[in-house]
Amino acid sequence: MTTAAKHAPARPKRRNNRQGAVLDAAAARFRQHGYAATSMRDIAADAGMLPGSLYYHYPAKNALLVAVHEEGVRRIAAAVDHALAGIPELEPWRRLEAALAAHMETLLGGGDYSLVVLRDLPADDSALRARLVRLRDGYEARFKTLCRALPLTDPDAEPWLRMMILGAANWARVWYRPGGKAPAEVARQFISQLKGAPP
Amino acid sequence: MTTAAKHAPARPKRRNNRQGAVLDAAAARFRQHGYAATSMRDIAADAGMLPGSLYYHYPAKNALLVAVHEEGVRRIAAAVDHALAGIPELEPWRRLEAALAAHMETLLGGGDYSLVVLRDLPADDSALRARLVRLRDGYEARFKTLCRALPLTDPDAEPWLRMMILGAANWARVWYRPGGKAPAEVARQFISQLKGAPP
DNA sequence: GTCTATACTCTGATAGAC
DNA sequence: GTCTATCAGAGTATAGAC
Incomplete structure (x- = not known):
């Protein structure tokens, strides 16, 4: 933790890169159908393998x-940290907005791996x-x-404000459609509602 | 729609009430494990039946x-309508707060059937x-x-405001723990963040 | 290291006795 | 209205060839 939190370059050891295909x-x-509704056979087919072969790369579902x-x-x-690193200026509302925009762009941007915001954690x-x-x-x-x-x-409002922002942002996954406003614009509007009238 | 929106008393025809047990x-x-992770056998066992018997009441999962x-x-x-019927006063923010409180109480109150706010709509x-x-x-x-x-x-802010409120409320399912603040208090705080400083 | 073949369990659903 | 018996297929995971 002295020099950098990430000690690995970008993708340390994607051995023969078939493991990456499996993960993708x-x-x-998982993103499209959910965890429970996804079978190992589905994943294997998409990765161009047979079901049994998955278990070499990962021991279980x-x-x-x-x-x-x-x-x-x-x-x-990484997206949020990058956005914040770009604006070391001090205005806190603008920093929050930039972070939220990065959060929502990643979340709604169509990439898989946006599960961060997993609704449905395994209950079993x-x-x-x-x-x-x-x-x-x-x-x-x-x-x-x-x-x-x-x-x-x-000052006691901070937790509620935070819960509102993250909740509203994460719930956007439910209603957001790619054709609409850009994620960054949604973030701007959300922040704007909380900030009240600007000066 | 002339006299009352609900034309049925409370539960019109729970025939021999075993159907109700199945639905419960x-x-x-579904609430605890999700739709895909629930089997008809699980439901049957909880309802005190054998798997095949379910199909008398419902034709499919x-x-x-x-x-x-x-x-x-x-x-x-019904909960929201009842809350609003109790306060025909005109102050719009208070009406919204009352509706949101009813929404969140029903949602977080521990009852099943709170799936309204279904996380994981079937994609298939x-x-x-x-x-x-x-x-x-x-x-x-x-x-x-x-x-x-x-x-x-x-006035253009209305859709964003609404998306924020419902998103934050529905997302509360993810972090809310029964020991904490009452749902109505959460609703009050959420509205308070959006309203700005009260007069 | 990767794939083939397969074991064994569990799935939703059906048919017909009672 | 509930049960017994069972189906065909999909589920995760393993053993061992290559």
Whole structure:
């Protein structure tokens, strides 16, 4: 943690790159049909393999879910961090808006791996569930920091404000259609509702 | 629609009431484990039947999903309508807050059938999906009316405001824990964030 | 390292006795 | 209205050839 949080270049060891194909296929299926409705046969077919071959790369179906989730969090966190690094200016509302725009662009941008925002955590495996929740919480800590920096008249409002922003943003997955407003514009409008009239 | 929107008393024909047990069992399973992860055998066991017996009451698994969904929408809509009927006063923000409180109480109150706000609409059956979406849209029309009545400085803000409110409320299912603040209090705080400083 | 073939369980659903 | 018995197929996972 001294020099850089990510000690690996970009994709450390995608051995013969077939593992990447498996993960991509799983991400696409999980996103489109959900975890429970996706079969290993589906994933294998999309990856151009037979079902049994998957188990060389990942020991079980839920290991695939964890891997997809980890990659998803990694990507959305990178997008947000990159957006914030571009504007070291101090105006807190604008920083929050930029972060939210990056969050929503990644989430709604059509890429798979947007599961960060998993609605439907596996209820049967509590260890797995806890692990995924911890991952998401680690990511969302960024928004806690951003919201705490806001000049609010009532400091106790911060948690509610944060819950509203993230909730509204994540729920956008349900109603958003690619043809509509750009994700960044949605983010701008959301922030605008909370900020009240601008000066 | 002249005298009353609901022409049936409370539960029109729960024939021999075993059908109700089936629906309750299905609702509980769908809520806790999701649709795809629930088997007809699970539902049958919870209802005290054998798997084959379910098909006397419902012709297929997805018919159960539709029935649960319809009952869920009916309940949450009834709760909101009842709350609004109690306060025919005119202050629009208070009406919206009351409706949101009823929405969230029903949603977070622990009852099954709160699937209204279905996370995971079946992606494989687009006819079914469309039907469920239409049901939800019919319910949410109430909030469109409520938001349009608000005294907003920018009238174009109404859709964004509504999307934020419903999104934040529905997403609360993900983080809300029964020990915490009452749902009505959460609703109050959410509205408070949007209204700005009260007079 | 990757694939083939397969084991074994569970799925939604049906037919017909009671 | 519920049960017994069963179907055909899909589910995850494994063993072992290449």
